[in-house]
């Protein structure tokens with residue numbers, strides 16, 4: 001359990017956000033944490049399941065940042081499937 | 082009547098160059114103060130010739146007249162109700178302007194005085210002396226005018242305060258101006274401050290702003306800005322002769338690089354300040370052109386002429402990055418400044434009422450599909466009474482060059498960038514984040530100059546901001562609750578064309 005900063009981009013949003021997550025969060029939770037700052041705030045919530053894209057690849061929804069080898073301030077996109 | 086005409090003695094009096102014998106050239110003009118870029122001996126600089134000639138006696142006479150007239154306008158207007166009657170968006174533009182510009186004018190005085198001592202020709206040092214006095218005057222006048230408005234708008238004290246805080250926009254302004262003149266050598270300053278920034282951007286901007294101020298009825302600001310502009314158009318002319326000497330001596334590439342570096346940086350801060358003012362804060366009925374039109378018809382045209390006249394090329398990023406940003410960059414910054422409004426010292430004017438949106442769509446076809454959607458969602462939240470959803474709970478990432486939030490996803494959405502992701506660059510084990518390729522390029526030109534700086538986000542993550550929360554950061558930025566920006570029209574724009582909440586029920 002440790003606080004871990006990432007750069008989050010919610011699909012169709014306009015800005016790159018500093019999003020604090022936890023090292024044990026699975027990507028489903030990471031996606032929610034990014035969405036929290038944008039979905040229904042500046043963009044309509046995306047329909048469909050939210051996935052995390054890192055360096056062009058969709059990550060396993062159960063993986064953590066540690067599993068996926070995402071460094072602090074790695075750029076994660078939350079995209080709807 | 083003077084016995085001699087100016088032209089009879091001017092060249093002799095101003096061209097007091099001499100060969101040094103007690104010290105070496107390097108001792109008198111150290112590289113850190115005055116980079117000769119290999120143009121040596123110093124006689125090669127003596128042909129430096131300013132286009133605008135003025136004697137000290139004439140200078141003092143002119144400046145005295147300018148000050149007398151502009152301060153008398155101010156003293157008359159201070160007793161009127163003019164300020165109270167100005168449009169709230171325009172007031173915001175003025176409060177933002179003073180905070181970002183007044184103290185940097187003093188700092189520009191340092192840059193000018195460095196040229197006044199380390200400029201490599203006597204004519205240049207003479208000209209820069211006037212520039213030093215000009216910038217001192219601009220600093221004074223732009224802290225005094227807001228001071229006279231303090232009883233009407235307490236945040237006018239940000240004219241003096243802003244640059245002494247860690248407010249993010251102030252950090253962006255400081256980073257730019259330190260690079261451009263406070264911590265720059267004389268030769269580079271002439272090209273980056275006077276040729277690129279003043280000739281290229283602010284001289285034209287001040288002309289436009291003076292006209293806009295008169296349009297909206299702000300005679301005080303209009304008089305101030307035209308008075309400043311007349312100085313600017315003179316001292317900005319130190320750039321041309323400096324570029325000419327570099328080009329004539331075979332160093333066009335040096336001049337090109339200095340211009341390309343500072344044009345990009347100036348553009349980003351210009352988009353932030355002027356882009357928002359022109360397209361969102363200035364009342365619709367007084368807008369004579371869009372920001373994009375202003376950029377195309379004035380700035381772009383003039384730069385292309387300057388490039389041609391001096392044998393330079395449009396910057397490498399001109400077609401690929403700069404021109405495309407004219408369509409989207411400042412719209413994204415405006416949205417960001419409005420959403421993070423507690424982090425600025427002025428009241429951002431959303432400027433997206435139905436009529437304003439129509440204007441935006443006309444000036445920027447596609448605006449509604451790209452940017453209107455964000456404002457729709459924000460407006461829905463306001464109409465539902467959910468103001469908290471329109472306020473930030475975290476920070477945007479900030480560019481490690483321009484220090485402005487990274488809005489690449491907006492460029493992607495507007496179809497102007499291939500990816501929404503920022504530029505990432507590792508230098509000596511540290512990760513840097515950039516908003517654009519040119520910002521990364523500027524860093525790579527001289528990493529030693531920029532590498533040590535930390536952005537607001539770096540400082541936040543490094544534990545310098547305590548408590549590490551939004552309120553903690555606002556306090557760290559010097560913003561008390563009374564000073565934090567609020568929507569300029571108290572959300573009137575969101576309800577225009579909609580039934581007032583509760584009206585149907587009563």
Ligand SMILES: [Fe+2]
Pocket residue numbers: 186189215216219309313
């Ligand atoms: Fe100035």
Ligand SMILES: [Fe+2]
Pocket residue numbers: 349480481482483484485515516517520
């Ligand atoms: Fe940048």
